Amino acid sequence: MPRQNDTATTLNIALQNQTTSSNVNAYITGQAIDNNNALFLLQSDGKTAYYPTSPSSTLSALGANCAIPLGAPGNTVTVTIPHLAGARLWFVQDDTLTFYLNPGPALVEPSSANTADPNYNKYWDFCEFTYNSSQLYVNISYVDFVSLPISLTLTNTSNQTQHVSGMATNGLDTICSGLNDQQSKDNAGWNQLIIQKNGANLRANSPNTGISINSSLFSGYYQSYVDQVCLRQVSSDTFNFGNGAATYTKPSAADIFGCSSGPFAPTGNQETDDITARLTAAFNRSTLLTNSNTPENEDASKYYQNAITNHYARIVHAANLDGRGYTFPYDDVAPTNGADQSGSIHDPNPQLLTVAVGGGNASTSAGTNHPSKTVLQTGGNQKSGQNNCGARDNETSGGSSSDEQNGKGNKSGGNNSKQNGFLGFIKRLPCFN
Incomplete structure (x- = not known):
């Protein structure tokens, strides 16, 4: 019999298209906790689970359409997920993303560090979450790179709201301008x-990702x-x-x-x-x-x-309207009861998670609670998308290499x-x- 404080077996996520494009697709990947941690992807209808079987060869195609179209600018699509660990919610603008399967099965995810990856020259980004029987934990991740603006709003069953603002529409350009300005100062x-792609900013890699591409x-x-x-x-x-x-x-x-x-x-x-x-x-x-x-x-x-x-x-922190977001793996370290820097929100009684892409509604007023670091959070080291901060080689085991939610414990003072x-x-x- 479920404990009284267990979360529901499923959760609704509202995906908002706040870009200027009518061609935005979302993907959800992770490990299905209630199905022996099986590799999970959500199919294009936003409701049906896809559990891949192990392929006989590497770089095999998915056996289901997992691109969730968000529709016109301003549109909201609501999807439903089961309990998931190490999960990612991906967005791509004006294209689709390519995922592969390796024997295991293991999911080969898009890479910002591999120039041969079919997604390298696409405009995409992700946020990370775990939804288990205890709580929902979600954060904006900039540990690998910055690209599309993403904001988070979490409403619980008591109608209390937490919000992570994310970047404005021009956030990436602001960051790239700041990096160029710093380069002019120290030439580092x-x-x-x-x-860039065709002269336009595509993403800003983190120093760790940059070093994985150029070791010097x-x-x-x-x-x-x-x-x-x-x-x-x-x-x-x-x-x-x-x-x-x-x-x-x-x-x-x-x-x-x-x-x-x-x-x-x-x-x-x-x-x-x-x-x-x-x-x-x-x-x-x-x-x-x-x-x-x-x-x-x-x-x-x-x-x-x-x-x-x-x-x-x-x-990157300066470009986020509330200054929050994971910019390196231990960006959740904070003084005792200090304000959160990592852009994470969490609740044991979640009702609706709203994730907006594009920055069109970025604001600092959409929430009532910007949490300080408390023992409620089960987050901690947000691993880079590159395994142990080394090259990912485009492969993860069983879902996602992210384990920021896997019980490392928070790092408040x-x-x-x-x-x-x-x-x-x-x-x-x-x-x-």
Whole structure:
């Protein structure tokens, strides 16, 4: 018998076309929790599940039409989904997306990093979610790239609303202009993140995606900042926490942007990996020289103020009307009860999720609750669409490589005694002793 607080077995999602095009298609992929986590796609009618069988060869075509047409600008199409994990809601404008199946079955998803991918020169984007028996968790993802504006509005059974504004219609152009402006200041390679088609901006890749395409991009970029952070460590290139929970060698720019390579590779130890989350967030936001107790006592106005910082994250946050959206894998790190930066919303009693594409209705007034980081959220590290922040090779296992909702735990500053026992978080680095 279901527990009293179990979510409904299905959820309605309202898909709004707020572009200027009458040719916009949506796709929904994930793992069906109530069907042994089987690979799931929603068919074009927005109601019928498609569970692919394992093909005999790689790059096999889907056996069903899964493109959901949204109709004319301003139109809304309501679809119904079951409980899904690691799910993505994809949009493409003026085209369709190509998905393939590999033996498993495993879904071969569109790639923003593979120039040979049939979707590479298309105008597409996605948001990510998990809908399970406990709650709905959804976020706007910019970890891989930025392209189409997407906004989220979640209404629960008590008619309470949460909203993530997303970008305005010209958000991508604003971001690309900002990247070009930063390139003119430091010549670090920010303009190489801009992907164009026929002279028009198609997407802005994240630094991590840019590095997966060109491994020399941003080489040495963070070195002087890392050296300053560890200035007092004259005997070695390592620094460690006084409780022995974690030891780190000096990270490269790729390690910092990706959050999961080199000294930041996942260890499987909860305490160590939670320290890594806070440390990588502080490096991306460049707060380690200004706050010895990061992320505590910080607000977003203090992020990205150093000349050496994740300027992609800075520019993307500024282009979002409420400043929210996942711009690197640990962008959910926040002070205790601090405002959300990651563009995530969640509720144990969801009634309707509205996802609008195109920016035509982007606003900061559509919701009543912009949640702070609390233990309700089961999110955490939002993995890049590239497996462990390395090249995806266009393949995922069983649905989606996204696992931001898979119980990593939120990274707010101190919601329990174990977190408060992290020796003041970054404060306990020898650099600050």
